[in-house]
Amino acid sequence: MKRMRKYLIRTLLGVAAVVAAGFAATSCSDDSDSGSGVFRVEWDPTKTVHPDREGAAVLIVDGREGTSWRAEITAGADWVSFNRTAPGGQTVKTGIAGTSLAARNQYVYYWPNDTKDERHAMIRFTFDGQAPLELELTQYSTSAADDVSQTGHNLVWPEIPARKSDDAYVYVTHFALLRNQNTGVTYNARNFTMCFDKTKFAAWWVAYPLHSAYTGSGRVETWAYDPKIAAEYQANLTKSYPARNFDRGHQIPNADRSGNATMQAQTFYFSNMTPQNSSLNQNPWAALEKMARDNWMCSDTLYVVTGAYWNPGSTFATPDIDGKQCPVPNYYFKVFVRTVKGNVRQAGDRLGDYPADQLKSIGFWVENAGGQGSARSWVKSVSEVESLTGFEFFPSVPAAVKAQKDAASWGL
Helix, strand or coil: CCCCCCCEECCECCECCCCCCCCCCCEEECCCCCCCCEEEEEECCCCECCCCCCEEEEEEEECCCCCEEEEEEEECCCCEECCCCCCCCCCEEEEECCCCHHHHEEEEEECCCCCCCCEEEEEEEEECCCCCEEEEEEECCCCCCCCHHHHCHHHCCCCCCCCCCCCCEEEEEEEEEEECCCCCCEEEEEEEEEEEECCCCEEEEEEEEECHHHCCCCCCCCCECCCCCCHHHCCCCCCCCCCCCEEEEECCCHHHHCCCHHHHHHCCEHHHEEEEEHHHHHCHHHHHHHHHHHHHCCCCCEEEEEEEECCCCCCCEEECCCCCEEECCCEEEEEEEEECCCCCCCCCCCHHHCCHHHEEEEEEEEECCCCCCCHHHHEECHHHHHHHHCCCCCCCCCHHHHCCCCHHHHCC
C-alpha cells in the first residue's frame, strides 16, 4: 500500500528554489517495492524571478520514467503562464516524467511587476498515483518598501548602520525560514541587509547577525541575480570576472550561512559580490571570516558589517562577462560587536542597553590587493572605520565601545 505525503515548496525570496532550511529536495515517497520510489519537483535556484522584466522560472521534474503528471496554476494566473503568449495563456500542463532535458525542465513564464507589492503564484503539481505538491512562486516589486529605516527594524537589529540618503542607494533585506534552537519554532528570520549602490553594481555594506543557528557544514552554490534589485544595476556574475586576478568576493560569506540552504543560496546573489583581489579573498580575508565563526561567534550573537570602499573619483574598473565595467573597490572593511562574555543576554534584551564595560568591538581595514599580511595588521577601532567610510556603525552602541582597539581581547 502506498503512503503519500504532501509538501509545500516555495520560492527562495523571488528565486526559484526550495525554501525549507537544510533540505536539498522535496518529494513524495512511494513505498512500493517496484522501481525508484522518489518523485521530486523543485525550482531551479539559478533562475531569478526578476521584478522588472519578463522571464521564466524553471521547474525541475524528477519521477519514475513514464509516469504521467499534471500541473495547474491555481493562483497568480494574472502574471504567470505555462506558455509565453500572455499571463494566464495556459494554466494547465501535462507531461510524462523522463530523463531528457525537455522532460525534466518545465517553464513557468512571468511578466513584470508594476505594482508596489510582492505577488505570489501557486502551482499544484501531481504525479499519477501520488499526492499533489504545492509550489509557490514569488515576484518582488522594485518599488516595494524594503528599507529597514522605514520598517523600523533598524531600531531593534543592532547590526544596521545609520541610513544615508542617496538616489543611487537601494536598501534591501533578505529573509528565510529558520528554526529557533531554544524553542524549536520555525520563523521568518532576517538573513542580511545591504546598502546597494546602483552606480557601483555592488553594495557599500552588508550587515548581518552571526550565530550557530546559521552555521553548519552544507554548501549550496547557486549564483543568481538578486530578485529585489533590477538586473540592470547588477553585474552578471554567472561566471567570474574575466580578469583572473579578481574573485566574485562575497561580502557576507556563504560559510556564515552553511546551516541553512535557503540563506546560503541568498549569499550567492550577485548583489553580494564585488571584484575582490583573488589572493586577498582566498587567503587572509577568508582566514578572518573563519576566525569570526570559530572564535568570536557566541550565543549572545556576533553582529557584523562587511563592506567595500571606493575612493572618490576612482575610475579603476573590471568587466563582467557581459562587458559591463564594474568599479573595483580600493579597500574592504569589517566591523564586529558583541557582549564581552558572550552568554549573558536574555530574551528581549537590546544590545545598546548594556553598559560599555559589557560590550566589545573591533574593526578591520585592508587594501584590495595581494600581499596584505594577516588581519592583525588591519586592526582599527570601529570609530576609525566610521571616519574612513563616512558610515555610522552600530548606532545603539556607546561611543566608548566603538573607540576600543584591543586586538588581544579578540585573540589577535
